[in-house]
Amino acid sequence: MLRYVVKRVLLAAITIFLVATITFFLMRMVPGGPFIAEKSISEQAQAALNAKFGLDKPVWVQYKNYMTGALHGDFSLSLKQRGRTVSEIIASKFPISAKLGGLSVLIALAIGIPFGSIAALNRGKWLDQLIMVIATCGIAFPSFVICTVGMYLFGVRLKWLPTFGLTSPLHYILPIFSLAFYPMAYITRLMRSSMLDVLDQDYMRTARSKGLSRSRSLFKHALRNAVLPVVTYVGPMLAYTLTGSFVVEKIFVIPGLGGQFVSSIMTRDYTVIMGTTIFLATLLILMNVVVDIIYKMIDPRIQLK
């Protein structure tokens, strides 16, 4: 186990380094720059800005400086939001996205797993069909449709729910629903198909013939085996959901990291692009490690190497 962890951490460090390097040079290859506006600023002002943020140096030097700083935990200043450090931006926005994302994943799991199981157990019956229709909708509708329809229906028409910000528990309902719908639908489908697989297995029949009750055999044997693909899916999905969704955050005016991630790319805020990319990569890798460990706990047959 220890050897496994050490190996994963080393691999993670190399991966993050590569991600950072590739991102750094890719974003410099894209035309445009951070100090661009409809009106050009004077050449002197442009030069002064470049000098202030070290963009006047050769790209290799900039890369070296950035990486040296990053290794020491200094992710430097945002080029667009003058006076704010990248770490400060991430630290203020990630908690908001993480809270929304975390709750959404919990809800997606809490609904998706039982729904998928119920559908599998009622295969071909109306309940199965109903659940599958909902799940198919969840996969097919893009989140901006869910957001807009939800906002229009519950916010503007019925006036039951507030449409923007996160100032009260009621404010969470629409964004969480919009965020949770797709993973919920995906988990339902995943759970249904893997449950169907498991129910056909010999050991299920053995368990039943040993005299185990239906519910015990389902919980003890079927669920545990069927949930593995869901765990695989949830790990990376969790990383993405925690870092926020551009669409949901933009529509419901939520100051989260997802919106920041995309807008920094559009405005070529190089340092914020780097910071958020490194952060997302780290989180993604971390989640994969957690998944592996949980995997092993659910299914002791799995060997971590």
Place this chain on the structure above:
Amino acid sequence: MKRKIALVLALTVLLSFSVYGCGSSDKKSKGGANKSSEAPGKGGKGGKQLVAEIGPNPETIDPALNSAVDGGNMLLFAFDCLLNIDQDGKVISGAAKDYKVSDDGLTWTFHLHDNLKWSDGSELTAEDFVYSWKRMVDPDTAAPYAKTALGMVKGFDEAEKGDPDKLAVSAPDKNTFVVELSHPSVYFDKMAAFAPLSPVNKKTIEENGDAWATKPETYICNGPFYISEWVPNSYIMFKKNPYFRDANKVKLDSIKLLLIEDANSAYAAYQTGEAMMIKDVPTAEIKALRNNKEFHVEPVLGTYYISLNDSLPQFKDPRVRKALSLALDRKYMSETLAEGVYTPAGNFLGTGLSDWDNSPFMDHANGGKPYIDTEDYEGNLKKAKKLMADAGYPDGKGFPTITYSTNDASWHKVFAQYMQEAWKKLGITLKVDVVEWASFTPMRRAGDYEASRNGWVMDYNDPSNMLELFYSDNGNNDSKYKNPEYDAMMDKAAVEADAKTRSGYLHQAEDILMKDAGAIPIAYYNDFYLQSSKIKGAWHSPYGYWYFQYADIED
């Protein structure tokens, strides 16, 4: 057993993220939570509050660093410049009660009001203006508008190169601020009211660096309001500043600006009553809102135009440029395609712009007639066809295909598609190339295009701000327009101390530009917005600003 551990572990990971989230975001929105429970505008604990949306999260609210219109609007709430601009566009007193200009027009002396204070209660003197203006030219500040705002001040060139103390601004005493210019500038009073030249507090800037303008605690200002909260991408809360010199004229207790990026979300906030005014109205809703008395369309100082790259051989002949210009039905573009939120442009300089005597500049342009008769499209088209024939391209024969570059926003693509149709009538094929925003402007600036969408919203109400764009070596001369006659006229205007004579030069410059079709004006910009009729005493200025400082809310 192990399964249970696994589940507990998984849940702990999730919950810890959620709880971590709760902890810090609650801390930040503590102030906001109880405020939102009050309906906007109502009295009660929060007092009179105006809730509005005038743009997304500002990149910066440091006066010297801002170059955005919405950011400028916020600065208007927080700062008090030397001079201000009133509802009729006239320059009125601000932090300075009056000013005197020397006979040669080179020395401007501003007399400040007595006992001016910063929002933290400390004393504000003329020295603060000296500091602020020098900071503006300091290359270390890297202020985008340094040259626009202070280029005419003596010593600017040396100051900009790294010696800010060379800038000829001084404070002979506590309440006197003197500026020496290198050449007369008849619109310098408007510069004294220009938001980037707001006074900033030396102490907080020296203590906090650039970060001073990111936190309410360190954001010291001198205007009608101060900032009590800023949750980036969520809202900014402005509270009445008790130290403001005219505080008894301020009737609102607070202004809450919702930082909404998406027009549909802004519209939803307006419909649910969470916002009393929104600047971003979804274009799809305009038709339905046309007759709503809360829907307003008002001019802003700016023109939507098309640049042709004059350095290319096919656009060298002014007759060709003029033909392309005349073949466009501006009325149809503005009123039908853009749902009437644009005004068809027959001149380059449009509505809202003032002449030397504060009358509309347009009234004296081209003898009071528009350069292009936007009402007579058929006649224009006939002229256009003749011009093409005269230029050697009858029915467009032999004329190369034009590529039109634009970014994808508002009506840009719709206009591009219309232009394909319109120029086909001259026998010209147009290819549309949609370019991503961040690559679009540098490409245009570099002259790396054939024809391109362009536009300019003026920084201050003076014709030179837009005519300058066509000066041969101006950095914003995207069309690479070159006419020595035009340059000479602009040079004369730049140093003329008499406002009326100068205005004559500027009119002649516009004549030359329009004769050469150096730009193809399409429409004058307007702001279109929704504002509750409960808001009284607020106005929209052609700068694109909403003046809420002295507004009131009716119950």
